[in-house]
Each structure stands twice: as structure tokens, then as C-alpha cells.
Amino acid sequence: MGMSSEKQRAFKAISAMKDLGIPESRVTPVLRRLFSVYDKNWEPIEDENYRVLADAIFEQENEVGNAIHSFPDELPLPPLKRRLRSPAREALPKRLKKREEADNRNVEIQSHMNDEDEQETPTSPQSLSRVDSEEPSQLCLRNRGERASGSSQIHSKSKGKEPVFLSSTCPGDNIADPYSPQKQLNEKQTEHNSPQRANKEKGSLPLRSSFGVCFKEPKVEPGIILLRKEKLTNSQQIEGLIKPKSEPAEDFIPFETPLAVMPPASPDRTNNDDVQTVCSSTGRVNGAYGSSVNGFTGQAKGADCSSVSGCTGQANIEESMTSKDNQDGISGRGCKAATSSELANVPDASKSFEIASSPFGEVKISLTCNQALERPDFRMPSLDAVLNAVEDRCLRSYRILEPNFSMHKLMEEMCKSYLELSNKAPDPKEDSLIHLSSDFSFLKNSNLRNVLSAKGGQQGDIRMPTSLQSSEEVVLPETPSMLLLEGPNCHQKENCDENSNGEMDMDGFNPNSLDSRSLVVIPKHVSTIDVGPRHDVNDISKGEERVRISLINEVSSEPFAHPFYYIPKNIVYQNAYLSFSLARIGDEDCCSTCFGDCLSSSIPCACARETGGEFAYTLEGLVKEKFLDECISMNRDPRQHRHYYCKECPLERSKEGICDPCKGHLVRKFIKECWSKCGCNKQCGNRVVQRGIACNLQVFMTSEGKGWGLRTLEDLPKGAFICEYVGEVLTNTELYERNIQSTGKEKHTYPVLLDADWGSEGVLKDEEALCLDATYYGNVARFINHRCYDATMVEIPVEVETPDHHYYHLAFFTTREVDALEELTWDYGIDFNDHNHPVKGFRCRCGSNCCRDMKRSHRTKSRR
Numbered sequence: 102m103g104m105s106s107e108k109q110r111a112f113k114a115i116s117a118m119k120d121l122g123i124p125e126s127r128v129t130p131v132l133r134r135l136f137s138v139y140d141k142n143w144e145p146i147e148d149e150n151y152r153v154l155a156d157a158i159f160e161q162e163n164e165v166g167n168a169i170h171s172f173p174d175e176l177p178l179p180p181l182k183r184r185l186r187s188p189a190r191e192a193l194p195k196r197l198k199k200r201e202e203a204d205n206r207n208v209e210i211q212s213h214m215n216d217e218d219e220q221e222t223p224t225s226p227q228s229l230s231r232v233d234s235e236e237p238s239q240l241c242l243r244n245r246g247e248r249a250s251g252s253s254q255i256h257s258k259s260k261g262k263e264p265v266f267l268s269s270t271c272p273g274d275n276i277a278d279p280y281s282p283q284k285q286l287n288e289k290q291t292e293h294n295s296p297q298r299a300n301k302e303k304g305s306l307p308l309r310s311s312f313g314v315c316f317k318e319p320k321v322e323p324g325i326i327l328l329r330k331e332k333l334t335n336s337q338q339i340e341g342l343i344k345p346k347s348e349p350a351e352d353f354i355p356f357e358t359p360l361a362v363m364p365p366a367s368p369d370r371t372n373n374d375d376v377q378t379v380c381s382s383t384g385r386v387n388g389a390y391g392s393s394v395n396g397f398t399g400q401a402k403g404a405d406c407s408s409v410s411g412c413t414g415q416a417n418i419e420e421s422m423t424s425k426d427n428q429d430g431i432s433g434r435g436c437k438a439a440t441s442s443e444l445a446n447v448p449d450a451s452k453s454f455e456i457a458s459s460p461f462g463e464v465k466i467s468l469t470c471n472q473a474l475e476r477p478d479f480r481m482p483s484l485d486a487v488l489n490a491v492e493d494r495c496l497r498s499y500r501i502l503e504p505n506f507s508m509h510k511l512m513e514e515m516c517k518s519y520l521e522l523s524n525k526a527p528d529p530k531e532d533s534l535i536h537l538s539s540d541f542s543f544l545k546n547s548n549l550r551n552v553l554s555a556k557g558g559q560q561g562d563i564r565m566p567t568s569l570q571s572s573e574e575v576v577l578p579e580t581p582s583m584l585l586l587e588g589p590n591c592h593q594k595e596n597c598d599e600n601s602n603g604e605m606d607m608d609g610f611n612p613n614s615l616d617s618r619s620l621v622v623i624p625k626h627v628s629t630i631d632v633g634p635r636h637d638v639n640d641i642s643k644g645e646e647r648v649r650i651s652l653i654n655e656v657s658s659e660p661f662a663h664p665f666y667y668i669p670k671n672i673v674y675q676n677a678y679l680s681f682s683l684a685r686i687g688d689e690d691c692c693s694t695c696f697g698d699c700l701s702s703s704i705p706c707a708c709a710r711e712t713g714g715e716f717a718y719t720l721e722g723l724v725k726e727k728f729l730d731e732c733i734s735m736n737r738d739p740r741q742h743r744h745y746y747c748k749e750c751p752l753e754r755s756k757e758g759i760c761d762p763c764k765g766h767l768v769r770k771f772i773k774e775c776w777s778k779c780g781c782n783k784q785c786g787n788r789v790v791q792r793g794i795a796c797n798l799q800v801f802m803t804s805e806g807k808g809w810g811l812r813t814l815e816d817l818p819k820g821a822f823i824c825e826y827v828g829e830v831l832t833n834t835e836l837y838e839r840n841i842q843s844t845g846k847e848k849h850t851y852p853v854l855l856d857a858d859w860g861s862e863g864v865l866k867d868e869e870a871l872c873l874d875a876t877y878y879g880n881v882a883r884f885i886n887h888r889c890y891d892a893t894m895v896e897i898p899v900e901v902e903t904p905d906h907h908y909y910h911l912a913f914f915t916t917r918e919v920d921a922l923e924e925l926t927w928d929y930g931i932d933f934n935d936h937n938h939p940v941k942g943f944r945c946r947c948g949s950n951c952c953r954d955m956k957r958s959h960r961t962k963s964r965r
């Protein structure tokens with residue numbers, strides 16, 4: 102395309118933005134980036150009246166932390182409305198008053214919020230991107246005083262259906278400026294994009310209601326360009342990524358000077374098992390990470406590369422991919438072939454993608470990322486971490502509904518496309534064209550295989566998790582909204598045989614033949630183009646988590662019959678008052694001037710203040726040993742640690758009969774994570790819990806009679822985040838009401854008090870004291886069994902959306918190294934003599950030497 106045409110299109114784009122009130126100065130740099138990202142392809146930029154461009158402009162503003170201050174002159178601010186009403190304020194505990202003062206400091210934001218309450222809620226993803234809508238903030242809450250009296254009980258209304266909280270946005274939560282061009286753009290798009298509208302059409306609950314909670318669509322990470330999946334076919338998306346470049350297109354405007362080219366692969370690769378470290382011509386370091394499993398080649402040079410612009414350095418990620426030919430023993434030729442690789446796209450050094458192939462079917466993709474290496478604190482992430490992070494970003498950014506989406510598959514698609522384009526039709530029987538070490542690493546490093554092999558000595562003793570049983574994983578359309586699986590883990594009869602013990606065996610499954618290759622199941626890809634969302638019924642999270650959580654019963658034929666809705670984040674039941682909003686987070690409680698990863702900064706940011714000016718997490722994302730040990734010590738020997746004794750204990754008040762004096766609440770140590778009002782990005786190392794479950798977990802039937810439990814399928818280090826305790830946020834009163842309404846048998850076995858800081862809040866009213874109940878709505882944590890004293894996990898309160906300790910996330914971290922297949926337990930801190938406790942009493946079968954259930958004559962001795 103000629104220069105003049107490029108210019109014309111650029112001018113058109115600029116003037117379209119001008120029409121929306123965005124000055125040229127803000128448009129041009131973003132346009133340059135987009136133009137580069139889309140490989141000088143104008144269509145995606147022009148699509149939908151330059152929607153992507155507008156998105157990107159606002160995303161960039163978010164990224165540099167000036168979303169609020171960027172239009173001071175252009176945008177008149179509505180008058181301040183007080184968030185809290187005076188009488189309510191009088192009753193506020195000190196902490197909340199302090200927050201209100203912070204409100205007043207944040208008057209501009211506040212007034213926007215209130216004003217938006219009355220506005221029609223924009224629903225497009227980009228509208229959310231400017232507001233407090235980063236994924237973890239899915240809870241968006243109203244002030245109790247503002248809650249309409251007609252609030253109904255969401256869950257009771259939605260019984261029998263998929264929980265209907267999924268709304269793209271929450272009324273009243275959008276602080277996007279009503280006058281902003283972005284909003285104008287949104288309004289144009291609301292008609293056809295609105296999930297609310299879609300929901301209405303489906304006849305589900307009206308989402309714009311007075312409920313205290315609703316979910317938002319995931320927000321796009323600042324700096325990420327939105328590709329709208331529904332607009333692009335698979336192949337378009339892939340093409341967008343790897344479109345072969347036959348000719349260097351002319352730049353319509355000067356771009357950043359290209360940095361040194363990183364040509365793919367050093368030529369002399371004579372051994373596919375080699376892990377290569379390549380230095381870029383800038384002399385910067387490229388790390389290496391890769392290994393070979395069972396003869397597969399996995400090579401990668403990882404780099405922290407996420408941005409598509411701002412090229413200031415250079416790093417490489419390279420994935421060596423071998424086709425079937427190579428696997429079948431032609432690897433020698435493949436190695437030789439590497440020397441004769443031909444670059445598919447050589448000419449333009451600034452390109453971030455390069456693909457090479459050999460005449461023998463070897464395809465090599467080289468990603469050149471330019472952002473990381475100028476950073477003095479640059480460190481090489483593992484390929485695994487990069488793939489996970491990219492998956493995470495993609496899932497949030499592109500509305501990918503396929504629960505089994507993986508970067509591995511994406512790379513494979515790239516390979517396939519490349520081969521197709523090269524007129525080399527891939528073998529349809531090919532199960533995987535690429536072999537990355539990351540997919541195998543946990544099996545290679547963990548002792549899962551040994552454990553399985555050991556057990557497999559007696560064939561039939563072991564039931565493989567369904568997720569590992571067959572590569573023909575069954576993916577069924579989701580019909581049941583409640584997770585209620587009939588029978589053991591085999592959900593497709595045809596694939597299962599029932600043995601004499603009534604247990605299910607997979608056809609042809611031979612535990613003795615296990616090797617790491619047979620253990621790895623790459624789930625069948627299901628296209629999301631023409632079908633609705635699907636869930637693997639053997640994923641108890643129904644696709645809600647980043648990882649699949651399988652379920653297995655190796656000890657009995659008891660079916661899994663837990664009627665609960667899986668939710669990955671807390672939701673408010675009805676009256677719980679959670680006092681957080683962006684406006685309540687003062688500058689002193691966030692790190693608005695940070696950038697990138699706070700953990701890499703030499704000076705810890707404001708978010709580390711909660712943990713004594715030091716981050717609680719290590720660079721590897723583990724809780725630091727000292728901090729963790731203190732938390733463990735608190736749990737193991739609570740008497741040695743500070744307690745708060747309520748004058749009128751909400752817990753006692755909510756019990757039946759006479760109130761006992763407060764038994765004391767442990768004053769716990771908190772972790773404070775960075776969040777939406779912080780300048781850092783979602784990948785910041787101080788955001789662990791909010792990223793969700795990352796390890797391989799499994800719900801299994803315990804053999805000690807504790808019912809279902811949770812275990813890990815991989816070796817875990819000490820201090821690793823496992824999961825959050827997720828449930829409905831209730832007030833103590835509501836929990837009390839639930840308990841008295843239920844019969845003894847149904848007494849709630851899943852409530853957790855959020856009492857870690859009751860002490861600093863003065864006398865808490867019943868409706869202020871919060872707890873989580875995972876009985877009806879919960880996540881995988883509802884299966885965590887109790888172990889006295891030496892549990893494998895400890896709970897730590899984590900602040901995400903609010904610096905106010907009133908509401909927090911309860912997160913579980915490992916107390917020591919945990920082996921694959923070991924149960925993940927937690928010391929409930931239960932007093933086995935307290936029969937009035939809201940948690941239903943049980944006969945403890947934890948097996949710990951220090952079991953506190955002393956009265957039980959049948960106490961089991963620990964086997965550990």
C-alpha cells in the first residue's frame with residue numbers, strides 16, 4: 102500500500118478520534134503502535150468506527166495512571182455528593198471515618214461515581230477499562246445506605262439456573278467520565294454489545310437491580326489491545342499474529358527506530374535436546390529454559406515481553422517446534438535442517454515475529470520482544486510462567502470461552518497455519534505439533550509419576566483422575582447449573598468399564614505403562630466459534646478457574662452429590678456492607694506512581710507498608726518464609742499472639758441461647774496486594790491471590806472418612822498460594838438466620854468468620870460483622886478438610902480492593918513443601934467443645950499427633 106493511502110487512512114483515523122474529542126497528540130502515538138501491532142493492516146483498526154483505536158488510547162491513559170487527570174479542562178465535574186449519610190457516619194467505626202476523609206480527598210472520583218449511578222451503564226469492555234473494574238474487583242458494592250429496600254435474595258431466585266450474577270457491569274460502579282468520548286463510543290455500541298440486553302432477552306434476572314453485588318466483564322489489561330473474538334475468525338486471529346510478511350510495508354509515520362534484529366535460531370543445532378542460550382546483538386542477556394521429555398524437543402529462550410511497543414531493549418522468546426517427522430526419529434535431519442532454515446519474514450528488523458521452517462517440516466517461531474532488557478532489574482521468567490501469564494491475559498482480554506484454551510494450543514495453531522500456508526498439510530492424526538517443556542515440567546519434576554507408578558504396582562488400585570485418564574477428554578455442553586455428578590468420575594459410560602468393585606476403569610488404561618507422555622493430556626480443542634460456552638463436567642470449577650480442577654473417588658462408589666454453585670470470587674448475599682470503592686482508596690494506600698512489577702523496584706511501594714515496608718511475596722510469588730512462619734505460629738500457638746476480645750462479640754450474639762463472653766479473635770497479619778488504583782500491571786509480583794488458582798488441584802474422596810478433600814497434583818514449595826476461601830459474604834445476622842432455619846443435619850459446615858481485625862473496629866454491629874459461607878456458593882476451598890496443628894496450609898488475610906481490614910480475602914498458602922497427591926488441609930481453629938459454634942461439629946479424623954479432639958476415644962494416630 103502506498104504511502105499516500107496510508108497517510109489518508111491515518112488522517113481519517115485521527116479525524117475520527119477528533120470527532121470524539123480526542124486530540125491528535127493523543128491519537129498519533131497509539132495509532133503508530135496499533136499500526137505496528139496489526140502488521141500495517143488497517144482493517145482491524147478501522148473496524149467498528151475505530152473502536153480498537155479508542156480502546157487503546159484509553160488503555161494507555163490507564164497505563165500511565167492519568168485516567169482521572171487527563172481531561173481536567175475538557176470535562177466539567179459534577180457536584181460532590183456525599184457517599185455516606187450523616188447519621189450513618191456517626192455510627193461508623195474510626196476506620197471507616199478515616200476512609201470517609203479519604204473520600205473527601207478524592208472528591209472528584211467520588212462525584213463521578215455517584216453521578217454514574219444514575220447513568221445508563223456502558224457495557225462494552227473498553228468502558229470498563231477506565232474504571233475500577235480490573236478482574237479481581239468483580240465485587241462491586243453499594244453503600245448500605247444506598248441499597249434499595251427491595252433487595253431480594255439472589256440465590257433463591259436463581260435456584261435451578263446458572264447463577265445469574267454475570268453482568269458486564271455494576272450499576273453505580275462506573276466512574277468512567279460521562280462526558281468522555283469513550284462513553285460516547287460506548288453508547289453507540291451498547292445496543293448490540295450489551296450483555297444486559299442479552300440477558301434480558303434470555304429472560305434471566307434483570308441485572309440492573311439494587312442487589313449489592315454484581316459481576317463485571319473482565320477488564321482489559323492496560324496496554325493490551327482488544328481483539329474482539331466475535332469479530333475475528335480463528336484463522337483471522339492467527340493470521341493477525343503470524344501473517345507472513347512478504348514485503349515490508351511502508352510506514353506512514355516514522356516508528357521507533359528498530360532495534361537489533363534477533364534472527365531465529367543459531368544454525369548449529371546438532372542436538373535437539375540442547376538448551377540454547379542466545380544473546381541478542383545488543384549484547385543483552387537471553388535466558389534459557391527448556392528441556393526434553395521423552396525425546397521431545399522443547400527449546401525456549403524466555404523473556405519478559407508483554408508489550409507491543411515502547412521498544413527500548415530486546416529479548417527473545419523462541420520456541421522450537423518439531424513436526425511429526427521429527428518426533429518419529431528424523432530429529433537428526435531436523436537438526437541439520439535448522440541450519441538450512443529459511444526465514445519467512447526477514448526484511449523488517451523491527452518485526453516482533455519471525456518464522457522459520459526447514460524442508461523437513463521443522464517450524465521455528467521467534468518472538469522478539471523489546472521492552473524488558475532496558476530494565477536494570479530484568480530477570481528471566483520461566484517459559485511456564487510466561488505461557489501462564491499470556492493465557493491469563495488472553496482469557497481476560499479476548500473473551501475466550503473455551504475453558505481449555507492454552508498458549509500451547511495457540512502455538513500449535515500457529516504451526517499448523519504455517520504448515521498449511523506452506524502447502525504442507527499437517528497430518529490430521531497429529532495430536533500435537535509442538536512440544537514445550539513447560540507442559541511436562543510438573544510431571545517431570547514432581548513425584549506424581551512415582552507415586553502413581555508405585556500405586557500402579559497393583560493394577561486396579563489406582564484410579565487415574567479423569568483428567569489424566571484419556572486424551573479423548575469428553576467435553577459436554579453445560580446443562581446442569583448445579584454441580585451434581587451422578588456416579589463416580591466417569592461421565593461417559595462408553596469410555597468406562599465398571600469393574601467388580603463397582604469402580605470405573607478407563608478402557609485400555611494401564612497404570613504400569615505410565616510415562617510422562619501418557620500422563621499428559623492436552624485437552625481436545627473445542628471451537629468456540631459456533632457453539633456456546635461449554636464446560637467439562639469433570640472440572641468442578643466449570644471453567645471458572647484458570648486451571649481445571651478434577652474430581653476423583655478412589656475409595657468408594659459414593660457419587661459426588663454436592664449441590665453448590667461454583668464461584669471463583671466472593672459474592673455478597675444480601676446485606677453485607679463492604680466498604681470499598683476506588684474513591685475510598687487514598688493515595689497513601691496504593692501505589693499510583695508505580696509501573697510494571699512493584700516487586701522489581703528497589704524501593705517497596707506503599708502497598709508494602711502493611712507488611713512492614715517489605716513485600717510479603719518473593720519474586721517467585723511465594724510468601725516470604727519469615728512472614729509465613731509468623732502466620733503459622735499464630736495458628737499453631739494462638740495463645741502466644743495478640744487477641745482482641747469484643748465487648749459484645751458478634752459471634753456470641755449470633756449463637757443460640759445465652760451469650761458467652763467473647764472467646765477472643767486472633768489479630769492476624771495481613772498481606773496487602775497492589776490493585777486497580779496502583780500504577781503497576783496485573784502481572785505485578787504483588788498480585789498473587791487476585792490472579793487466582795494456578796496449581797493443579799483435585800477434589801478427592803478421603804480414605805479416613807472425612808468426606809471429600811482437596812489435594813495437589815504437583816509438588817508445591819513452601820509458601821505457595823493455593824486458593825482463596827470463596828463464598829457468599831454474609832453478615833453474622835444472616836448466618837445466624839441461616840443456621841436457625843436449617844435443621845441440625847443441614848447446619849452450615851462451610852462458614853468462615855472474617856474477624857481478623859474486629860478489634861480495631863470498635864463494637865461491631867451484627868450487620869457489620871462479616872463471614873463467608875460456602876454452603877451454596879463457593880469454590881474449591883469448600884472441600885478443604887481440617888487438620889489440627891500441622892495442616893499443610895495456613896490462611897492469611899489478604900487485602901485487595903480495600904486497605905480497610907473490615908473485608909478481606911482469606912487466602913491459603915502452603916506451610917511446607919507439599920508432595921503431589923498429598924492432601925491440602927487447614928486448621929479450622931475449631932474448638933471441639935464449643936457445640937454452639939456456627940460450624941457444625943464433627944468427629945475429628947485428622948490423624949494429627951496433636952489432634953485437639955481429645956475426647957474422642959477413637960482418635961486416630963498420625964501416620965506421618
Ligand SMILES: C[S@@+](CC[C@H](N)C(=O)[O-])C[C@H]1O[C@@H](n2cnc3c(N)ncnc32)[C@H](O)[C@@H]1O
Pocket residue numbers: 806807808809810850851882883884885886887888941942943944945946947948
Ligand atoms: C468444609 S467441609 C470440608 C469438605 C467435606 N469433607 C466434604 O466432603 O464436603 C467441612 C466438613 O468436612 C468434614 N471434615 C473436615 N475435616 C475433618 C476432619 N479432620 N475429620 C473429620 N471430618 C472432617 C466435616 O464433616 C466438616 O463438617
